[in-house]
Amino acid sequence: MWDTLIVQPFTNVLLMITMLVKNFGVAIILFTILIKLITFPLTAKQIKSSQAMQELQKNPRYLKMQEKYKDNKEKLAEEQMKLYKELGVSPFSSCLPTLLQFPIILGLYQSIMRAMASTPLELIKLERIIYPFIDPNKILPIQNRFLWMDLGQPERLMIAGIGIPVLTILVVLSTIVQTRVMTPPTEAGNEQAAAMTNSMNMTMPIMMGFLAYQFSAGLALYFVVSNLTTVAQYAAMGKTDWSRIFPWVKSKPKPGKPTIVLPDLPDEEEEEPVIVEKVTKPSARASAKKQRPKMKK
Amino acid sequence: MSKKYLRTLLIVLLAGLLLAGCAMGPRAESTPGISAGENQIFVSYLNYVYKLDPATGKEAWRYPEKSNIKQVFYAPVLIDGESIYVGDFANDFLKINVSGTPTVVWTFTEAKGWYQGKAAKEGDLIIAPNSDRNIYAIDENNTLVWTHRNRFAYISEPLILDDMVIVSSQDHKVVFLNKADGTTIREVDLNGAVIAAPVYDVQTDSIYVGSLGNEFVRIDRKSGEIVWSYDGGGTLGSVWAEPIIVDDQVIFNDKNGKIISLSSETGSENWQFNAGGSQLAGLALIEGKGFVVALEDGTISLYSMDRQAIWSRSVSGSIYNTPVVTETMILVGAIKGDNLVYAFDFQGQPMWTFKPEK
Numbered sequence: 174m175w176d177t178l179i180v181q182p183f184t185n186v187l188l189m190i191t192m193l194v195k196n197f198g199v200a201i202i203l204f205t206i207l208i209k210l211i212t213f214p215l216t217a218k219q220i221k222s223s224q225a226m227q228e229l230q231k232n233p234r235y236l237k238m239q240e241k242y243k244d245n246k247e248k249l250a251e252e253q254m255k256l257y258k259e260l261g262v263s264p265f266s267s268c269l270p271t272l273l274q275f276p277i278i279l280g281l282y283q284s285i286m287r288a289m290a291s292t293p294l295e296l297i298k299l300e301r302i303i304y305p306f307i308d309p310n311k312i313l314p315i316q317n318r319f320l321w322m323d324l325g326q327p328e329r330l331m332i333a334g335i336g337i338p339v340l341t342i343l344v345v346l347s348t349i350v351q352t353r354v355m356t357p358p359t360e361a362g363n364e365q366a367a368a369m370t371n372s373m374n375m376t377m378p379i380m381m382g383f384l385a386y387q388f389s390a391g392l393a394l395y396f397v398v399s400n401l402t403t404v405a406q407y408a409a410m411g412k413t414d415w416s417r418i419f420p421w422v423k424s425k426p427k428p429g430k431p432t433i434v435l436p437d438l439p440d441e442e443e444e445e446p447v448i449v450e451k452v453t454k455p456s457a458r459a460s461a462k463k464q465r466p467k468m469k470k
Numbered sequence: 471m472s473k474k475y476l477r478t479l480l481i482v483l484l485a486g487l488l489l490a491g492c493a494m495g496p497r498a499e500s501t502p503g504i505s506a507g508e509n510q511i512f513v514s515y516l517n518y519v520y521k522l523d524p525a526t527g528k529e530a531w532r533y534p535e536k537s538n539i540k541q542v543f544y545a546p547v548l549i550d551g552e553s554i555y556v557g558d559f560a561n562d563f564l565k566i567n568v569s570g571t572p573t574v575v576w577t578f579t580e581a582k583g584w585y586q587g588k589a590a591k592e593g594d595l596i597i598a599p600n601s602d603r604n605i606y607a608i609d610e611n612n613t614l615v616w617t618h619r620n621r622f623a624y625i626s627e628p629l630i631l632d633d634m635v636i637v638s639s640q641d642h643k644v645v646f647l648n649k650a651d652g653t654t655i656r657e658v659d660l661n662g663a664v665i666a667a668p669v670y671d672v673q674t675d676s677i678y679v680g681s682l683g684n685e686f687v688r689i690d691r692k693s694g695e696i697v698w699s700y701d702g703g704g705t706l707g708s709v710w711a712e713p714i715i716v717d718d719q720v721i722f723n724d725k726n727g728k729i730i731s732l733s734s735e736t737g738s739e740n741w742q743f744n745a746g747g748s749q750l751a752g753l754a755l756i757e758g759k760g761f762v763v764a765l766e767d768g769t770i771s772l773y774s775m776d777r778q779a780i781w782s783r784s785v786s787g788s789i790y791n792t793p794v795v796t797e798t799m800i801l802v803g804a805i806k807g808d809n810l811v812y813a814f815d816f817q818g819q820p821m822w823t824f825k826p827e828k
Contacts, residue, residue: 291601291623292500292544292586293665293710294790294805297750300682300708310662310683310708314622314640323602325623326583 179276181302183208183284188303188312191288198319201285201391202398208281209402212274216406225262278399282392288315289325289391319394328390340393344385347400348378353417354407498559502803502810503546503588505554506796510568512554513803513811513824514543519556520826521568524796527813527822533572546588548596555596557585563598563608576612587667588627590635595649597635599624605637607652616652620645627667629677631691636677638664644679646694656694661685662708666752671715674734678720680709686722686730688737698737702730711752711792714761716775721761723749729763729773743777752792754800759816762800764789770802772818781818785809 186207191200209216229235235256242249257263290299290313300309317324322340329336352374385393407413503514511522517537521530534541542559552569563578563585583602590597594610601623607615622640629636634655635647640663646655662683669678676697680686684706688697700706706724713722720734727747731740747765754762760774768789771782787807794801799821802812809823 291584292498293625293750294500295498296665297710297790298499313682314663316621317623318621323583325601 175280176302179280180283180287181304183280184287184299184302185304185307187284187288188307188315191315192307192312196319197288197315197317197324197391198322198394201319201324201394204285205281205395205398206402208277209399209406212277213406215274216403217410220407220410222262229256229260229262281395285391285395286389289317289389290314291317291325317391319390322390322394324391324394325389327387328393338386340390340397341382341385344393344396344400345378345382347397347404348381349374350418351400351403352377354404354413498542498544498584500544500586501790501805503544504791504794504801504803504811505546505549505588506794506801507549510549511796511801512547512549514545514547514556515810515826516542518826519543519547519554519566519572520824521572522811522824524799527811527824529824529827531572532826533566545585548589548591550591555589555591555598557581557589557598557600559584561585561600561602563589563606565612578606578608578612578614580614581606583623586623586625590628590630592630592649595630597628597630599626599628599637601625605635605647605652607635607649618645618647618652618654622663626665629668629670631670634691636668636670636691638667638679640664642681642683644668644677644689658687658689658694658696660687665710666712669712669715671720671734673718676734678713678715678722678734680711680713680722680724682708682710684708684724686713686732688720688734700730700732700737700739702728702739702742706730710750714753714755716755716761721753723753723763725750727765729753729777741777745771750790754793754795756795756800756816762793762795764791764793764802766790768804768807770800770812770814770818772800772816783814783818783820785812 187200187204190203191197194200194203238249238252238256242252287299287302290296296314300313303309321330322328328338328340330339356370356374381396385396404413505512509524511524513520513522517539518532518534520532522528523530538560540560543556544559545557547554547556552567553575554566554568555563556566557563561579561581561583563581565575567573567575581600581602581604583600585598585600587599589599595615596608598606598608600606603620603623605618605624605628607617609615620639620641624637624639626638630649633649635649637645637647639645642660642662642664644658644660644664646657647653648655660681660683662681662685664679664681666680670676670691671678674688675691677689677691678686679689684701686700686706686709689695690697707726707728709722709724711723713720715734718734719731719740721729721731723729723745725748727744727749728742729745730742732738733740745763745765747767747769749763749765751764756762756772760772760780763771763773766788768785768787769782770785770793772780774780785802785804785807786809787804789802789804791803798815800814800816802814803810804812809825811824813821813823815821
């Protein structure tokens with residue numbers, strides 16, 4: 174099912190692009206961009222939702238609520254949900270597009286791996302999933318050479334006898350750029366969030382770099398193109414603060430129209446303590462029950 | 471450091487480790503490489519080369535003793551007296567002394583790609599095909615004699631003939647090289663990628679090989695000319711395996727299950743029949759008895775030279791490799807089945823099976 178619906182069509186599109194451009198490396202680049210363009214509506218939705226959440230978190234009512242219920246997590250969650258409902262936003266709406274994109278990214282990865290068949294067995298399997306209108310004799314085996322790389326092997330550029338993992342370096346750099354673009358700046362005073370952001374910004378490039386170093390160059394090429402396309406998509410939506418990536422750049426993203434418009438909500442300060450009391454204070458009956466000594470039978 | 475921060479860091483690290491675990495080692499799927507010599511059987515599969523006892527199929531030893539995740543063996547070993555030569559997916563080519571406990575004599579480390587095909591040897595020259603698009607010629611002392619580079623990975627066993635090395639290329643060619651220095655003598659163009667190794671017939675002084683371009687050809691060794699080409703009037707499927715040569719006929723199979731006999735001299739069709747299933751493995755000749763057909767679905771059959779099925783057996787798993795015939799038995803490698811190797815006698819009686827112990 175997974176193969177028929179996702180991997181097989183992806184692999185065939187990748188092979189068709191390869192037949193057109195006669196270069197597998199260029200085909201990976203074009204195919205990645207194509208998939209990114211197709212999934213752009215999802216990415217855009219994700220960006221908008223995440224921005225809406227950020228805006229919401231700056232709202233005075235939201236901040237007041239945080240302060241007020243800092244010792245009552247349950248109540249805080251309840252009030253937050255109320256607010257989300259009133260404003261028509263959902264904290265999960267930014268996750269959903271990501272989740273929907275996940276199988277596509279996985280399929281893209283698998284189709285690249287499938288097309289780079291390097292053993293006879295893999296070649297047979299590849300031949301069997303090629304659609305009838307593609308002549309396997311014209312396309313198989315795929316020429317895995319791209320620039321100095323063998324796309325089926327981990328990439329190293331030999332300079333003076335030393336293998337330099339150029340693509341790995343590019344993966345690390347592009348992941349740094351991408352994570353910085355995607356992660357919103359943390360507000361002053363929120364050390365916990367800042368620490369989390371820093372850990373993500375540090376760990377993701379290292380992890381991706383390690384994978385690129387170990388995996389075949391074809392996949393590392395996909396990582397680089399995917400990262401750069403994501404950055405380009407953010408930039409196209411005007412959501413990129415380039416000064417976060419290039420400190421010498423002064424410009425900030427244009428303020429633009431807010432994603433959500435927060436209505437002036439009534440201050441519920443007077444009403445709230447009653448609710449808090451209701452939750453935190455035990456009832457008189459419960460207190461009496463608690464204080465009542467147990468009767469020995 | 472807050473708990474939330476620690477938790478996030480831990481999740482990211484775990485995900486990293488998990489993905490790295492997947493990434494470690496070569497990501498390639500292949501089939502067991504079986505080689506048989508005088509009273510010895512070797513099987514290359516995943517992280518080991520196994521030596522089996524031909525009488526029982528029991529493991530005599532395995533190399534290396536402790537597996538290395540990056541060291542994967544699929545290429546069949548080349549047996550040369552008390553030594554074997556085998557390449558791995560860690561880009562190393564090894565000479566191993568197997569007279570007792572396996573001992574590495576030397577390791578050739580200059581290749582940048584995987585060794586998938588069996589090496590060939592004549593005199594003290596070893597010819598090893600590699601996925602980095604090179605053919606490596608190495609001498610007995612592990613000195614590189616020459617390399618020959620092409621556009622595609624070399625994955626099939628080279629053929630050494632007098633002063634020539636002939637090798638199939640995925641670049642739709644059969645390449646003739648000078649054995650002394652690796653220079654190209656000639657390249658013969660075919661319609662599709664050539665996966666099967668070339669087979670030489672001394673009677674016609676010709677090379678016989680099929681391609682994925684639905685053709686089977688005879689190439690004159692001296693001139694490199696295609697003497698004849700067979701496509702069965704457009705009905706032949708892709709040819710993945712080597713033919714067998716019996717007297718004046720060359721017999722081969724295509725992917726769709728056809729078994730075809732041609733006159734080795736003229737290429738005219740003697741007969742053909744369908745074995746009844748997809749076959750990627752080649753035919754194996756048993757002198758005086760017939761030929762073994764192995765279908766992908768695990769069916770093994772022995773046919774007489776007049777195409778009569780003598781016996782048929784079924785094994786668990788899929789067969790992609792040509793069965794190996796020794797003096798007393800037929801060895802069949804299978805994947806995704808209960809066992810890795812199945813041994814049958816010439817009457818089709820199961821002798822033993824081999825499944826590596828973890």
